[in-house]
Amino acid sequence: MAEMWKAAVVDAFFRFSEKVGRLLPNLLAMVSVIVLGLVVAWALRVIISRVLAAAGFDNLCHRWGFDVALARAGLRCRPSFWLARAAYWVIVFFSLIIGVGALELEAVAGLLSTVFAYIPRVLAALIIVAAAYLVANFLGRAVLLAAVNAQVKSARLVSRSVRGFVIVIGSTMALVQLGIGKEVVVAAFSIVLGGAVLALALAFGLAGKDMARDFLQRRFSSPGERDLEEKKDEISHL
Amino acid sequence: MAQAIKLDKEVETNITKIGEAEIVVGIPSYNNVHTIGHVVRAVGAGLAKYFGGRRAVLVNSDGGSADGTREAVLAAEMEDLEAILLARPITDFHKVVTAYHGIPGKGSALRTIFAIAAKLNARACLVVDADLRSITLEWVQLLVAPVLERGYDFVSPLYRRHKYDGTITNSIIYPLVRALYGYRVRQPIGGDFGFSGRLAQHYLSQDVWDSEVARYGIDVWMTTSAVTGGYKVCQAFLGAKIHDPKDPGADLSGMLVQVVCSLFSVVDTTFDLWSSVRGSEAVPTFGFQFEVGVEPVFVNLERMVNGFKLGVKELMPVWSKALDPGTAEALAPIARQGPESFSFPEELWVRVVYDYAAAFHGRVMNREHLIKSMVPLYLGWTASFVREMATASPAEVDERLERLCLVFEAMKPYLIEKWR
Numbered sequence: 001m002a003e004m005w006k007a008a009v010v011d012a013f014f015r016f017s018e019k020v021g022r023l024l025p026n027l028l029a030m031v032s033v034i035v036l037g038l039v040v041a042w043a044l045r046v047i048i049s050r051v052l053a054a055a056g057f058d059n060l061c062h063r064w065g066f067d068v069a070l071a072r073a074g075l076r077c078r079p080s081f082w083l084a085r086a087a088y089w090v091i092v093f094f095s096l097i098i099g100v101g102a103l104e105l106e107a108v109a110g111l112l113s114t115v116f117a118y119i120p121r122v123l124a125a126l127i128i129v130a131a132a133y134l135v136a137n138f139l140g141r142a143v144l145l146a147a148v149n150a151q152v153k154s155a156r157l158v159s160r161s162v163r164g165f166v167i168v169i170g171s172t173m174a175l176v177q178l179g180i181g182k183e184v185v186v187a188a189f190s191i192v193l194g195g196a197v198l199a200l201a202l203a204f205g206l207a208g209k210d211m212a213r214d215f216l217q218r219r220f221s222s223p224g225e226r227d228l229e230e231k232k233d234e235i236s237h238l
Numbered sequence: 239m240a241q242a243i244k245l246d247k248e249v250e251t252n253i254t255k256i257g258e259a260e261i262v263v264g265i266p267s268y269n270n271v272h273t274i275g276h277v278v279r280a281v282g283a284g285l286a287k288y289f290g291g292r293r294a295v296l297v298n299s300d301g302g303s304a305d306g307t308r309e310a311v312l313a314a315e316m317e318d319l320e321a322i323l324l325a326r327p328i329t330d331f332h333k334v335v336t337a338y339h340g341i342p343g344k345g346s347a348l349r350t351i352f353a354i355a356a357k358l359n360a361r362a363c364l365v366v367d368a369d370l371r372s373i374t375l376e377w378v379q380l381l382v383a384p385v386l387e388r389g390y391d392f393v394s395p396l397y398r399r400h401k402y403d404g405t406i407t408n409s410i411i412y413p414l415v416r417a418l419y420g421y422r423v424r425q426p427i428g429g430d431f432g433f434s435g436r437l438a439q440h441y442l443s444q445d446v447w448d449s450e451v452a453r454y455g456i457d458v459w460m461t462t463s464a465v466t467g468g469y470k471v472c473q474a475f476l477g478a479k480i481h482d483p484k485d486p487g488a489d490l491s492g493m494l495v496q497v498v499c500s501l502f503s504v505v506d507t508t509f510d511l512w513s514s515v516r517g518s519e520a521v522p523t524f525g526f527q528f529e530v531g532v533e534p535v536f537v538n539l540e541r542m543v544n545g546f547k548l549g550v551k552e553l554m555p556v557w558s559k560a561l562d563p564g565t566a567e568a569l570a571p572i573a574r575q576g577p578e579s580f581s582f583p584e585e586l587w588v589r590v591v592y593d594y595a596a597a598f599h600g601r602v603m604n605r606e607h608l609i610k611s612m613v614p615l616y617l618g619w620t621a622s623f624v625r626e627m628a629t630a631s632p633a634e635v636d637e638r639l640e641r642l643c644l645v646f647e648a649m650k651p652y653l654i655e656k657w658r
Contacts, residue, residue: 063602138604141556145610148552149491151545155552235537235620236403237490238427238454238497 132170
């Protein structure tokens with residue numbers, strides 16, 4: 001009996017040390033990968049920051065209005081700083097993923113493949129958001145300039161509406177790309193857009209019918225009739 | 239180097255038959271059936287009177303007119319030359335009528351004319367607008383003789399205009415060309431020019447035909463290219479320029495974009511040349527100068543002032559990217575003035591133009607947007623100018639513009655500093 005007890009205890013310790021012996025190298029590998037990842041991430045952050053500064057990346061972002069967008073979000077440092085920071089955390093994230101993968105745990109393996117499969121969607125969503133922001137700024141400014149030069153008094157409202165519309169479309173597309181509540185997002189967007197169009201139609205149709213009549217009269221009346229209302233310049237500018 | 243231009247087969251055949259010509263007269267056109275016949279007859283009579291015996295070719299470069307413009311050119315006859323000239327002239331005059339290819343606009347039309355002039359080995363070329371009503375026989379002599387007989391390469395027109403007309407020319411183009419390049423070419427966007435065959439070849443070799451130069455920008459580009467290329471430049475007084483009334487305020491922002499973008503593009507690439515020029519000199523002027531009566535011009539001052547005020551209210555975030563902070567700050571007080579006392583200081587206007595030139599060079603934003611944002615500022619300056627010159631004589635207006643040009647010249651170091 002005593003012998004059996006002794007054998008069971010030794011066996012348990014032996015099995016435990018075997019498991020520890022198998023796990024220890026993997027644990028060491030995980031720690032090494034994470035530490036290496038941190039070092040690489042730090043070095044990459046420094047390199048990216050310097051290269052972007054030398055290449056005038058911050059000026060380009062200023063021209064495209066990204067620095068304004070970052071400032072509105074409370075991120076006051078230069079865009080090159082944030083990009084370098086983002087690169088740092090991406091490397092750290094991947095180091096953690098790879099490090100955890102080194103443990104060779106079955107539960108983790110499935111999670112890892114899901115994460116890797118999702119990364120392209122995240123990248124696509126980021127590109128969509130950035131492109132939507134650029135297009136919104138460009139179109140918003142084009143509309144603002146056209147409206148001001150045509151002396152439309154609500155120029156800024158029209159410009160902001162166009163800008164907002166493009167950003168909403170871009171955000172919706174990004175959310176659909178990420179697969180976050182896809183059906184809800186599409187339905188909500190359709191309802192809001194349809195509702196806005198209906199409201200505008202009712203507003204113009206009912207409240208603005210006199211204005212619409214005046215606009216059409218001005219648009220399709222003869223030049224002589226038009227000139228009586230607002231005499232145009234006869235200057236030849238060139 | 240520009241891509242070679244392809245001419246229609248029929249035109250190539252026609253040119254080969256003609257062989258060579260001393261003078262090529264180009265008339266770009268688009269739906270000008272009511273006026274082009276008169277222009278063709280005036281040109282033909284002018285060539286017969288002043289350059290009889292020299293082979294001349296008239297080239298009509300048309301943009302796809304649907305009103306019979308090309309047929310009007312071919313049909314224009316000079317059977318009454320003896321009545322006009324009181325003598326039987328010797329003429330060696332041919333016509334080539336062709337459609338042009340490329341971006342719709344005068345620039346593409348002129349490119350075709352340059353190409354034909356080059357193939358015909360022309361010594362002198364002349365370009366006139368198709369809607370001219372005030373063209374005389376003397377225009378042909380004044381724009382061609384300096385090239386053929388005095389060795390000039392470029393003859394710019396000099397017109398007598400209403401004091402309010404040509405405000406883009408008077409406020410931006412002329413003072414800027416004068417201050418930067420040192421030549422007082424009074425009307426660099428005249429529209430009617432004389433130039434040598436070798437200058438035509440130079441124009442043809444430039445790679446600008448897909449840009450704003452191909453539209454409204456061709457005139458200012460031709461002038462600045464002649465000036466910056468070291469060609470011999472002069473002016474010829476032509477009297478009044480009367481042409482078909484167009485809708486004068488039509489698409490001001492489009493006009494401004496094309497003309498100012500063309501000029502700024504040349505300025506952008508010639509910094510080494512203009513940064514070392516100091517002061518300016520007059521260019522030789524041919525032709526007997528006389529006064530002409532001009533029709534009164536209505537100006538809606540309130541609309542211009544309102545345009546400027548709307549710009550100050552809505553475009554400050556855009557202007558802050560183009561203008562110096564000091565320049566932008568000085569605009570708000572002006573917007574508080576009413577039309578009856580509205581005044582835009584000339585030093586401020588010069589700073590605006592120079593800030594925009596530097597912003598164009600620095601590509602602070604899309605260039606078309608940049609120049610479009612200048613429209614309210616231009617309206618503000620024009621409104622101020624119109625109000626101040628309401629009771630001024632033409633001589634007083636000329637003095638005022640001369641003062642503006644001197645301010646442009648004096649503030650040139652400001653532009654050079656911003657450029658660097």
